[in-house]
Amino acid sequence: MAxxxxxxxxxxxxxxxxxLADQLKEVPVIDMDxxxxxxxxxxxxxxxKHLDDPYKREIxxxxxxxxxxxxxxxxxxxxxxxxxxxxxxxxxxxxxxxxDIDDVLSREFHVDYPIVNMLPELNMVRQxxxxxxxxxxxxxxLVERFLDGHDNFHGLASVVPHDxxxxxxxxxxxAKEDQICGVFLNSTGTKTPLGDEKYDPIYxxxxxxxxxxxxxxxxxxxxxxxxxxxxxxxxxxxxNHALAHVYSQFLTLTSLFENGxxxxxxxxxxxxxxxxxxxLSLIFRxxxxxxxxxxxxxxxxxxxxxxxxxxxxxxxxxxxxPNDPVMMQQLVEMWGGDVLMFATDHPHFDIDNTxxxxxxxxxxxxxxxxxxxxxxxxxxxxxxxx
Amino acid sequence: MSKNAQxxxxxxxxxxxxxxxxxxxxxxxxxLLNGKEIGVFNIDGELYAYPNWCAHQGGPLCEGMVSGTVExxxxxxxxxxxxxxxxxxxxxxxxxxxxxxxxxxxxCLVDDGCKLRSIPVRNESGYVVVTL
Ligand code: FES
Numbered sequence: 001m002a003x004x005x006x007x008x009x010x011x012x013x014x015x016x017x018x019x020l021a022d023q024l025k026e027v028p029v030i031d032m033d034x035x036x037x038x039x040x041x042x043x044x045x046x047x048x049k050h051l052d053d054p055y056k057r058e059i060x061x062x063x064x065x066x067x068x069x070x071x072x073x074x075x076x077x078x079x080x081x082x083x084x085x086x087x088x089x090x091x092x093x094x095x096x097x098x099x100d101i102d103d104v105l106s107r108e109f110h111v112d113y114p115i116v117n118m119l120p121e122l123n124m125v126r127q128x129x130x131x132x133x134x135x136x137x138x139x140x141x142l143v144e145r146f147l148d149g150h151d152n153f154h155g156l157a158s159v160v161p162h163d164x165x166x167x168x169x170x171x172x173x174x175a176k177e178d179q180i181c182g183v184f185l186n187s188t189g190t191k192t193p194l195g196d197e198k199y200d201p202i203y204x205x206x207x208x209x210x211x212x213x214x215x216x217x218x219x220x221x222x223x224x225x226x227x228x229x230x231x232x233x234x235x236x237x238x239x240n241h242a243l244a245h246v247y248s249q250f251l252t253l254t255s256l257f258e259n260g261x262x263x264x265x266x267x268x269x270x271x272x273x274x275x276x277x278x279x280l281s282l283i284f285r286x287x288x289x290x291x292x293x294x295x296x297x298x299x300x301x302x303x304x305x306x307x308x309x310x311x312x313x314x315x316x317x318x319x320x321x322p323n324d325p326v327m328m329q330q331l332v333e334m335w336g337g338d339v340l341m342f343a344t345d346h347p348h349f350d351i352d353n354t355x356x357x358x359x360x361x362x363x364x365x366x367x368x369x370x371x372x373x374x375x376x377x378x379x380x381x382x383x384x385x386x
Numbered sequence: 387m388s389k390n391a392q393x394x395x396x397x398x399x400x401x402x403x404x405x406x407x408x409x410x411x412x413x414x415x416x417x418l419l420n421g422k423e424i425g426v427f428n429i430d431g432e433l434y435a436y437p438n439w440c441a442h443q444g445g446p447l448c449e450g451m452v453s454g455t456v457e458x459x460x461x462x463x464x465x466x467x468x469x470x471x472x473x474x475x476x477x478x479x480x481x482x483x484x485x486x487x488x489x490x491x492x493x494c495l496v497d498d499g500c501k502l503r504s505i506p507v508r509n510e511s512g513y514v515v516v517t518l
Contacts, residue, residue: 008481009445009446009449009450009481009482010446011439011444011445011446012418012423012438012446014418014421014422014423015423015438015439015444015446018444083479083484084453085451085453086450086451086453086479086484086486087479087483087484091481091482349482349483349484350483351482351483352443353443353444353445353482355443355444356442356443356444
């Protein structure tokens with residue numbers, strides 16, 4: 001049984017009042033990566049309302065105590081992810097919008113506007129029909145349980161890569177919801193890299209509906225498919241987790257450029273979550289490759305870096321940790337107000353405190369600092385923070 | 387000398403945080419003293435106290451799990467590595483990101499710069515007394 005804590009270990013009120021916290025008092029912080037505890041029984045029971053047999057029956061079966069399968073509905077690996085309890089993957093269970101998201105994030109991390117994704121991790125579900133059905137049910141639960149009645153909340157509608165036309169229809173359907181502000185894809189377990197032209201219906205639908213596409217790096221099911229050595233030959237979750245997010249984002253970002261996706265769909269903003277920012281050095285390498293081999297990628301009309309500064313955004317979380325904090329400051333300044341967006345990753349163990357990011361923004365103009373804390377997210381996800 | 391509920395003769399900077407028989411081996415209390423939270427641990431009959439604040443991102447360190455850790459020894463001749471679960475009951479892991487601390491010395495196992503400030507604590511007449 002996984003560790004299912006009800007509450008995040010929170011600071012005392014005294015610890016929460018500090019000089020960094022004071023600077024955040026008047027700033028409307030947007031947190032663009034907030035998860036729900038998708039496998040929690042309450043959420044699984046909600047899914048049932050939106051499913052038909054046989055998938056409804058399947059979830060019902062696995063929700064009974066004492067069923068015979070090792071991991072029930074959703075296959076996983078056998079890493080000691082929770083470090084025998086030292087560091088649970090989920091620091092708390094997130095099932096209630098007010099208590100588990102709004103209260104915790106505003107109290108602890110100064111967040112005013114959470115952008116929630118369900119993180120269903122369905123890319124490796126074998127049958128297309130089942131993956132599409134579970135994913136649609138997850139989006140309905142997102143709207144009903146987490147967005148309705150919570151005006152400061154926004155949500156990302158998930159899509160699965162199995163059937164890009166079905167994904168496009170899903171985007172059309174959920175774009176009609178006021179608080180849905182983007183499309184969410186897990187970067188792992190996609191089989192074909194996400195820039196491939198077979199996914200163009202997804203990007204076209206996002207552009208038609210004026211929604212950004214968000215790629216979530218993850219040590220999720222499917223890593224074994226994309227990077228078999230990583231999943232089968234590395235020994236520890238330390239190594240697996242260090243590489244999973246950046247590998248999958250490396251692949252996704254490169255694939256978007258080799259296929260010219262940002263040039264095909266200039267109205268789409270591409271957003272990357274959960275791999276930190278040190279890996280963005282890849283963009284400089286892509287610049288060089290582009291300049292040497294432009295004829296292979298003729299759709300591109302400018303350097304990858306220029307596309308990035310126009311159309312791409314990156315979550316700061318998890319903050320990278322050079323031993324000399326000045327180096328982190330330099331990294332943040334390299335990309336700064338152009339592309340960075342604050343995120344916590346609540347409730348997972350690589351959660352970031354807003355105060356920890358703020359430490360690196362000392363040299364920023366107020367305008368650029370605010371872009372990172374909320375401005376870029378407000379613009380890309382069309383959120384009114386006034 | 388200050389007055390306190392237990393009628394102990396204490397200086398102004400001394401504070402009772404628990405009865406000694408409440409803070410038994412393996413237990414901890416977190417007390418709010420002068421606006422600062424202090425975690426007090428009983429490990430093998432010895433008392434240790436530290437601020438409830440983690441130098442990493444400010445998390446409530448003293449609320450984390452107390453358990454052991456793993457150490458390894460590599461034998462260059464046989465090229466084998468032996469793992470040992472050790473220090474059970476002495477290693478405190480921060481509840482936010484898992485940084486490990488030796489709760490008997492305050493040493494941080496992953497960053498030498500983050501040693502915890504030890505706060506004096508003692509048993510006195512059946513009470514646990516912290517000196518700030
Ligand atoms: S705040 Fe303690 S490990 Fe991060």
